Amino acid sequence: MKYSQLFPKTQREAPKEAESINHQLLVRGGFVGQLMSGSWTFLPLGFRVLQKVTQIIREEMNTTGAQEMLMPLLHPKEIWNETGRWDTAREVMYQFKDTRGREFALSFTHEEIVMDEVRKHLRSYKDLPIKIYHFSTKFRNEPRAKSGVLRGREFLMKDLYSVHVDEEDMYRYYWRVKDAYMRAFKRIGFEDIKLTEASGGVFTDKHTHEFQVLAESGEDTIYYCNECDWSQNKEIFDGLVGQDCPECGKGKIWQAHSIEVGNIFPLGTRYSEKMGVFYTDEQGERKIPYFASYGIGPSRVVGTLVEVSHDDKGIVWPKSVAPFDAHLIGLSGNALEVYTKLKEAGVDVLFDDREVSAGEKFADCDLIGIPVRLVVSEKTGDRLEWKLRNSEDKELLTLEQAVNKLL
């Protein structure tokens, strides 16, 4: 892709109201645009990152045997009345009347919608387990939408739902999904991620599990053991920093700020009971199935990556989700030829072909944050200067060597 043709270009200044790093850098880099507080456009560059994040999540969900589908976002009041959430979740749910006086809500989650579909089809234990998911928009009336794409009033979520014959089968799958989440987050590029016990909010009385990325700027506070995997959210932690770990006894408890990128919920029979979902077991008896739900916010994931991976010049994307494989800067005539050859070799390259100063091209390259920078200039001759975004080391490579390193 030629940078001259990309919409839009970088901007020097961050918007005045941009408080968080991800807001500043994503807007300056041309990744996202803000319509109003909590409402974001993923522009072509940002959409590329989002697509790569969602693809990794999709692949990992599919390894658990889950099936992808797509559910509606406009919901009738009646379905939310079945579980009482029209009233109990009123604060977070956008509710409104149409011109004929019918009441609707915009989706803030999909448990009720899944349960409605399941009860229409579920007959016997042979139909279980069911594992279905989608990527779609969620609407939430967030009081503080100040953290850039970390907290949208409208945002993207991957939500998976599973239905099981009993609690044991539910938990067996629940832990499989936990592992799949961990793999997805590792592939996306998070290094410091904690599986944290938390309360369930409006969802459940039992513990849920959050996936927390340690980040100075995070809104959450978690406690974790410096030796083992034990971790609890502030909402449920009852102890002191520095105390011995209640799990392993060897480590000490530390405190940190963090960003929640995922959350999984063992919901049990609560929704099935309220919504009249049944199946018949092997003995022909009517039983209530167990239910769990699992969420990841891919748009928040993009913002979180920026929060934990940037420097004073701009974003530093991990290779797995970077918008392009390489950023080619042309300072001399044969750059176009190099660009064409890279593309032919299958390299997804962003080519800065503008007639602007070298300094401006280098600064934009650092701001945009693609992991590999390639420069073609009089100085490099028939070679390319190769430099990683997170290193100062440079080397001269032939085109073939560069392609081999990239693919």
Ligand code: ATP
């Ligand atoms: P928070 O406590 O941060 O408000 P939550 O616990 O209400 O989030 P969940 O219902 O657990 O959110 O949603 C599952 C996932 O969806 C979260 O782990 C997060 O990645 C994402 N998410 C939730 N709310 C938002 C939001 N307002 N903007 C962007 N992503 C969000």
Ligand code: MG
């Ligand atoms: Mg949560």
